[in-house]
Amino acid sequence: MPNPLVRKLENFVRLSAEERQALERITQPTRRLGAREDVIRDGDRPRHVNVILEGWACRYKQLEDGRRQVISIFLPGDLCDPHVFVLRKMDHLLGTLTPVVIAEVSETAIREVVHQYPRIGEALWWEMLVTAAVQREWTVSLGQRLATERLGHLFCELFLRLRAVGMTNETSCEFPITQADLGDAMGLSTVHINRTLKELRASGLIRLRGRQLTIPDLPALQAASLFDPSYLHYERDPSVIGDD
Amino acid sequence: MPNPLVRKLENFVRLSAEERQALERITQPTRRLGAREDVIRDGDRPRHVNVILEGWACRYKQLEDGRRQVISIFLPGDLCDPHVFVLRKMDHLLGTLTPVVIAEVSETAIREVVHQYPRIGEALWWEMLVTAAVQREWTVSLGQRLATERLGHLFCELFLRLRAVGMTNETSCEFPITQADLGDAMGLSTVHINRTLKELRASGLIRLRGRQLTIPDLPALQAASLFDPSYLHYERDPSVIGDD
DNA sequence: CACTCGAATTCACGCAGGTTATTTTGGCAA
DNA sequence: TTGCCAAAATAACCTGCGTGAATTCGAGTG
Known part of the structure; x- marks a missing residue:
């Protein structure tokens, strides 16, 4: 089973064997969760980037009175917030929808790989912008469709x-x-x-x-x-x- | 009237006089539009970052049958998509809601300022992440409120x-x-x-x-x-x- | 001052989707 | 096989919001 992050990024740039290996090295599985568990809660300080390797997860918010909105769905290969480090607190939750396998990647690991392989940096930019575009399309769906x-x-x-x-x-x-x-x-x-x-x-x-x-x-x-x-x-x- | 981008970023980091000047230098007004005009259309190739200096603008999408969804509202000091350059085509429109004054900032101008003043880079990261958080909160509003x-x-x-x-x-x-x-x-x-x-x-x-x-x-x-x-x-x- | 035209306001009516409650299905463990 | 329980399916009724069509307001303009 190939690394889903590598597969995804190759929809945008062609990666060399070396680049693929570098990505695979930093996205080894480090955490397994069951269905319906929280990966990180709002108010928590983000410590690493979560990369989904298997299973489905989601971002969500819960209103005081219990109403719940799933804000985005994460599939294998998705990164949950590269760069949240800049903010000190999560303003939403990350939870699993099914059992999930995650790679917790440190800020420095990302920085190093991006520094050594600029094309990976480009690809991660692309992935961030696509994630934002998906969020916008959800806004359209909820508002109009x-x-x-x-x-x-x-x-x-x-x-x-x-x-x-x-x-x-x-x-x-x-x-x-x-x-x-x-x-x-x-x-x-x-x-x-x-x-x-x-x-x-x-x-x-x-x-x-x-x-x-x-x-x-x-x-x-x-x-x-x-x-x-x-x-x-x-x-x-x-x-x-x-x-x- | 102080530069609204500088004012906004100072909600996150304290900027030196030199840093403020650098920001003001690259955000001189370059374009004026009336109300209800398009800044850039979907399908266009993005050529620069638009910084709103005066007036209100918005991101929006139009469905084939005419339904329109305003996806986000831009106020003075807001940047419309630093880094869209990575994508080749706009997937939505930018339009004005009122008469607007814009600074069109080139990719290289941003790169240079960020390279010379890392703290400005940090602040721009913060602004990007807050913009994403606002988008998420709109998702919650449209879905639940x-x-x-x-x-x-x-x-x-x-x-x-x-x-x-x-x-x-x-x-x-x-x-x-x-x-x-x-x-x-x-x-x-x-x-x-x-x-x-x-x-x-x-x-x-x-x-x-x-x-x-x-x-x-x-x-x-x-x-x-x-x-x-x-x-x-x-x-x-x-x-x-x-x-x- | 009267004229104009977009924006705001109001009304009557209809429908998409919500709510509460009940029943059925299906995967799984003992 | 039986039993269990979450998920799916169905039903009856209700409401928040949409639609279409007037009407009124208000900021400009000649």
Whole structure:
């Protein structure tokens, strides 16, 4: 199983064998959590960058009265906040959605690798900017899209992000999160998530059984969800020439 | 009128006179736009960092069928995407909400200043991370907060951000944007924005006439809106010692 | 001063999605 | 196989917000 961070970054730059090794060296598994556990809580001082190696996690906030919003979903290969060090306190929580394996990378380890391999630095910049773009697209979804569009859009996004780390086959992928968590992410009630899934299934746009999602016709789902993949910036930069 | 970027960054680090001058030198006004004009469109290649010197602007996206979502609001002192250069195309638009004065700063100008004054680099990191935190809080608002809470939260946020650049007095500030734009930002219809403002006014939490917003009791509005200011990270880092 | 036009306000009605509660399913352990 | 429990599914009812259409206000302008 190849390192998902390496796979992801190679969607943007071509990495040399040496660069790949450097990344793999600093992202060895250091922590395992079960489903529904917190990785770090708000108010805590961030001590390292968490890189997801296996499983799904999320950023979330909890309002005083219990309402919960999942702010972003982390998949294998995702970095949780490179550079939070500048701030002294977390203003949100990181939690797992499924059992998860994490690499805790120190600030200095990142600094050194980036200093030695500037192209990795570039790639990490790209990854940060894409993460911000995803956050913006969630804002659009929550503000404008109807429930079917919103869920459909999320399926498209997660499918493409999983494909970028080689975790899909032609039309399907693992989809291990509960309808309750989906609701907290999409700003919808569990009941309405269920209703909406039923509708998407009935229209033939998705199949979802157990933990398996199938999108028989991705362009159709994209069209129905007003999904434009350009915000993911997945085309590799042609100005960067590889040397592996 | 002091440079709003300098004022803003000084909420995080203390800057020397030399550092202040360096910032002011690279943020001279270079472009003036009227209200409701586009600064840069999606698909365009970003050529420089836009720093808002006067007026209000916004990031927004437009769906194929015309629905519009304002993704973030830019106030004087805000930088629109330091580092977009890494991506080749804008995935959203930048537009003005009021007449605006902008400083277009080149990538190299930023690089040089940051290289010469590392503390400015730190401060720009802080500003980037706070911008991301604001984006996350908007996700929470759109996903969980009711219309009154959502608007109240926005008022609290904008008031504190304006205060950070010295553009408020005790309880009030300019508030120059239309109810239609507010609606596009909060994911609510113009009619409902109007209803909600009426309700907030009736409860005495805000006064809003013409382009003037007054918050007679900020803590009360914060409580009513589930507003926790810690995500703005405005307390200055005590580990940074000034030398001016 | 009257005119204009965008912005704000108000009204009546409809729908997307919330809430509470109940039932069914399915994975897993004893 | 039985039992357990979380997750999924379904139902009935309710509400926050959207829609479309007027009407009023207010800052400029000739």
